[in-house]
Amino acid sequence: MSTKPAGRQVLLQGNEAIVEGAIVAGCRFFAGYPITPATEISEAMSYRLPAVDGTFIQMEDEIASMGAVIGASLAGVKAMTATSGPGFSLMQENLGYACVAEVPCVIVDVMRGGPSTGLPTNVSQGDVMQARWGTHGDHPIIVLAASTTQDCFSITVKAFNLSEKYRTPVILLADEVVAHTREKISIPHAEEVEVIERIRPNMPPDWYIPFENNSRGVPPMSSFGAGYRYHVTGLIHDMRGFPTQRPDEIVPFMERIFRKINQHFFDIQMVNKEMTEDAEVLVIAYGSVCRSARRAVREARQRGIKAGLVQLITLWPFPRQIIEPLLRKVRAVLVPELNMGQMSREVKRVNQGVTRIETLNKIDGTLLTPGEILTRLLKL
């Protein structure tokens, strides 16, 4: 993620970079409702999409936005919405629907201080658990986090690719600082960007099984109007898409939607490791905090402390296969976060007492500075 591809050099804020990433990834539909600090995504989409034959619509609320995104995706168009905490909560009902009905789409949540209307223009990382567990019922989900403006571009592309590949909604977590930091980034030429499309059926319509249990766990998806008429529902359904209450159909379905993510763990889990080979202490960070952490780790090295950094890009499913071996090699781990300890809880769960996990939490609406992280690093 840190390698800078050659391309156009542009000055953008994170929210605008998300829009550019989405358009390069093939997004042609956006439905949203304004909320700080995600509003610029709606604004940029409203003038960028029509120019590329896409469609922007401002819906009456976030529930409607998520519904429209699902509809557009069913009709075969890559679709996205963007919001912040309170709006994200409203989207959860239809987000769960998209998981069960296996509808690819991307949801950006630019985190601000909460709970409730909270601190509208301040940074936080309070929605990590909402992104994982906000809906009702059991289902897997893919959640990615961006930490720089360049990330906003490239991780948005990744979000669309994973969403199409695995027929699932993908949540992109940004935060107020990431979203509003304006800096120079390079936007690669469209031909240089890997763009993945959902697999569409090629068998005769009569043979099409829309929720087939194949070896990849991801059935091909037809667009409405393409000649494969099928039924889509939020109810647990059989392979043909019709509601079922038979345990011998419920269990394989639920197992498949978990399997399609678990089986492709190594493709989905993305982290950025820096100076971890000989590290004795480790910082695990994500989002805007990761930038401060990077500086703190470098300064610690200058002072002779063997510090390393792991930037989490995939938050869910938690990249345990990558983190676990690192935990065995270090004396202590610091997890700085702009919440009371949401990701550190996950690190502790994976750690199982192997090493010492320390947390650094800030909830006053301001960013964790490199100095604050360094101070704790020196004491580890």
Add this chain to the structure above:
Amino acid sequence: MAEETRLVYKYLRHDKKFPHVWCPGCGNGILLGALIRAIDRTGLEKDDIALVSGIGCSGRISVYVDFNTVHTTHGRALTFATGIKLANPRLQVIVIMGDGDATAIGGNHFIHAARRNLNLTAIVVNNSIYGMTGGQYSPTTPYESISATSLYGNIEQAFSIAELAAMAGASMVSRGTVYHAALLDELIEKAIMKRGFSVVEVISHCHTHFGRKNKMGGPVEMMRWQRDSAVRIEKASSLSKEEMKGKFTIGVLVDRDLPVYTQEYKKIREAAKTMAATGRSILP
């Protein structure tokens, strides 16, 4: 009769999910028949239709018909339909909702869909009650009626779905009943063919809950009530206020031409492209 049966076979997923879930005598079955006959009359291909339904007894209709079908979340059918229509304007999108679905939980979506005027058809099955959850009062339950959550009589005033749709800006609004089945075929056909947002309010009966609790008899008695209370809109103007008391009008109530969203959006695309071509684009 034989011909009608063949017609039904052409459109139903008869080999898949039958028998249906509805109570014997429910108005939803009559609506299903009317919908199929209306669609057949429009001459549209099955692949060109997307049928979207909400959650409730009437919402189950999407399981039974052989189109591109979506059974959405409660109240949100119109939002899904909006996305489908915008992503593929060639699809003829028909939305079926219950009265609770469309005007309680989905009330905001309903008025905004009407105002936005996408070329969609919304059919609202008004049985004056929440059928699927066991007969609680809905925004269309008449004043003083008994329901599972208004055992002492309903103290809320009822919405008129058709008037709400008209005020919110729908291009076509009509009302029918499941008793007047032939008229219903016609109203649904007209609504589908109408360019713009069209609403058909279908007065139906839930004898299992509303009828039983309010001692209105079974399906036959409830349909007789529909017959005796409905007045054709063409005839209503010649009747006095007294004569119209306790009655409602049926037929096409509103038919007007208003700017259609997808047509309007083409202007936006042209403006955006012109701007991009002249290099006056707002983003780098």
